[in-house]
Amino acid sequence: MWTCADYCAYACTHEITNHAEARIREHGRDSARIEQFYGKWAFWRLGGIQEPASVVFSLLNLWAHVRGLESLQRELPKRHPMRQMYIYWSLANVNLWIWSAVFHTRDTPITEKLDYFSATLSILYSLFITVVRLLHLYTPITLTGHQSEILTSSSRLSTRRYFWLWASLCTLLYVGHVSYLSFSPQFDYGYNVLANVILGFIHNALWLLFSIPHSPFRRFPFPPGPSAPLTQTDPKHTAGPLQRKIGTGARREWSPAPAYIGLFTTLATALEIFDFPPWRRIFDAHSLWHLATVPIVVLWYRFLVHDSRDDGWIAQKA
Helix, strand or coil: CCCHHHHHHHHHHHHHHHHHHHHHHHHCHHHCCCCCECCECCCCCECCECCHHHHHHHHHHHHHHHHHHHHHHHHCCCCCCCHHHHHHHHHHHHHHHHHHHHHHHCCCHHHHHHHHHHHHHHHHHHHHHHHHHHHCCCCCEEEECCEEEECCCHHHHHHHHHHHHHHHHHHHHHHHHHHHHHHCCCCCHHHHHHHHHHHHHHHHHHHHHHHCCCCCCCCCCCCCCCCCCCCCCCCCCCCCHHHHHHCCCCCCCCCCHHHHHHHHHHHHHHHHHCCCCCECCCECHHHHHHHHHHHHHHHHHHHHHHHHCCHHHEEEEC
16 A cells, blocks of 8 residues: 555655654754645555544544434434424535545555545535524425324425525535535635535534524524423323424423534634644644534534424414
């Protein structure tokens, strides 16, 4: 996997770094600078793995998303209007962290593009489902006695039209993004970072607005029913499985959880901005950013499950 030229380059980067560190120890921090080589610090390899810490932390994120995917499949009813989109979002993130681990194992032009393009897909799809969720561009569900049925009205057709327009726009944005970076004479790293930052900022801003009291977004498609919400574990109720699984109990009209998660994400992203040479040539800011996102992923899945089980997702009909 590593050629003779690769090994020589690896040895040279560490030799230069050794000299810089020795000079800093003897003459102070201002006497020399730890250099990056083609945008990367000098890391100690482990079993041929180029950046061991980033690989391990990428796999932790992969594990968190796999567990989160299992929780979505287990906790969300099959007819929940957001269930399938949340599952696709999980799969996009599973794909992202697989390629992140591969890229940090061996940095090549192909693995680099697969990592970057997977990251953009994940961020853009997150924005896609955020708009669908907050603007309710999905088909809601109503319950009639023990039967659940899809609401049919002219508003449904209008909602689906907006859904497909938004989906088409996101698809065009992604295809354009990948095409530009793929066919440019040189990979435009600055544009790639800026595009992802803008998408992430819009995503976090929307959830922040959702989280505040008196939010401009209606939290659920329907107000809670007059009766106490139903749960799966309550044998006294005989409503259908969709209603039993969605009901969760008392709730308030606003939820601060997405705001907290967005704040944690922003703080973690600061590690990408304020980079520093790797400690012991193992842990750099980028690897620690991967580590910081693991608990954020866990919190986000918990919110999605809790939010999706509210009885405000269904309309009660007499």
